Amino acid sequence: MCRPAVAVAMQCLVAVFATVTATTVKRHQVTVVVSFDGFRPDYIRPDVTPHMAKFRDASAAPPYMRSAFPTKTFVNHFTMATGLNPETHGVFDNTMFDSHNETMHYTYEQFHYDDSVVPIWIQNENNGEGRHSGVMMWPGSEFPYQGKTPTYIEVYNNSIHWNSRIDTIMSWIEDENQPANLVFAYFEEPDRTGHIKGVGSQEINNQIVRVDDTVKYILDQLKYKKLEEKINLIILSDHGMETVTYDRMIFLDDYVSNMTYKSVITGPNAFILPNMGKFDEVYANLSSGANTSKTFYVFKKKELPDRWHMKNNPRLNGIIYLLSKPSYAFWYSFYQKILDKTTKEMFRTGTHGYDNDDPLMHALFMVSGPMFKKNFTAKSFDNVDLYPLISHLLALDETANYARPVNGTIAGVEQLLLSPKSSSAGTSSSSSSPHVLAGIIVTFIDALKKYQLP
The missing domain is CATH 3.40.720.10 (Alkaline Phosphatase, subunit A)
Structure with missing residues (x-):
């Protein structure tokens, strides 16, 4: 049987080990x-x-x-x-x-x-x-x-x-x-x-x-x-x-035949994929519409601004990219669902996708x-x-x-x-744990020497 002081020391060591273990488990920021x-x-x-x-x-x-x-x-x-x-x-x-x-x-x-x-x-x-x-x-x-x-x-x-x-x-x-x-x-x-x-x-x-x-x-x-x-x-x-009302909706059918391209429209943004042999025609018609309406921009891939960090990716090959001006958006199916529940006068939708500036x-x-x-x-x-x-x-x-x-x-x-x-060192809070543990063990051994069994 350990003497009382040694028993206390043993209990302390167990508690310290538990503390160090908990610290190790949660050692990272x-x-x-x-x-x-x-x-x-x-x-x-x-x-x-x-x-x-x-x-x-x-x-x-x-x-x-x-x-x-x-x-x-x-x-x-x-x-x-x-x-x-x-x-x-x-x-x-x-x-x-x-x-x-x-x-x-x-x-x-x-x-x-x-x-x-x-x-x-x-x-x-x-x-x-x-x-x-x-x-x-x-x-x-x-x-x-x-x-x-x-x-x-x-x-x-x-x-x-x-x-x-x-x-x-x-x-x-x-x-x-x-x-x-x-x-x-x-x-x-x-x-x-x-x-x-x-x-x-x-x-x-x-x-x-x-x-x-x-x-x-x-x-x-x-x-x-x-x-x-x-x-x-x-x-x-x-x-x-930003909020968009019905009177600021852009209908692409007003500018280009929907039989000449495929599209993915998501509000202010549109990916236009012209049919084979139709790229120049679609681009010209969209550019004309943009110049006339003053409501959106038209970009070939190579024309996309560098600051947008978009154009250097093959996923946009063959795509004409459209961006509406602030408070305007391209009409698509989601907006039709909203309109089905209200009137053109009461139509309001929130959207995003505009220039990050x-x-x-x-x-x-x-x-x-x-x-x-x-x-x-x-x-x-x-x-x-x-x-x-x-x-x-x-x-x-x-x-x-x-x-x-x-x-x-x-x-x-x-x-x-x-x-x-x-x-800053950038090291985790546990970096000193091994040193702390070593110090605890040394201290514990010193304590045992004082209460050495006969």
């Missing part, structure tokens, strides 16, 4: 990225969204984050997840032509133009050392990349209550065996309602309040679990939104956590830079053989950090 689709920065008002306003003022936040072009949901969520421009990752819209010139919408092919493109939730786990990712309904997340899926995944299902989604995310982070150190979460509002009712409607205002309530729930959960100062929380959106297309960004400045108004930056920022937070190895170059840079977002990347 935890980053949570929450996206509210179509949430414009100017939706935040102290009288309407008090919790988001308070969070923004206390966090590091620019006036806006610049979306990728086209300012569409799939495009921007995949840009943020990969750190690549659209011409590199190949996603140009929610709906687009596939390799057989047929329409595709949320397919494996759409997100796999290049099999070397890997979202950061996969790269996080590739880095090993107990890293685990969880993805809640983020566009493109349910597809495997290089044969891999994240440890935790919830596919899109808008019937799941938002608070339940948050509870699931917290369970991923707190899991004893495989705690998630990276979480991406997507919420479909206020975009979903905005498309149907338009900006400024009571219905979209209700969804904005719902978003604010959800942010409050997230913050309350972090506070209750004492994780406020342990998690880097990024709240953002993918793009803005348009202020109404700008996205939300604000961040709080142990690695970020507080009460800091940052300069605006591009959302393609989110990947290198998160890579830095996670201390991912950018030189590993599974790493790949990205288009985003840390330069635009480094301003948000308490310590610039160049001056």
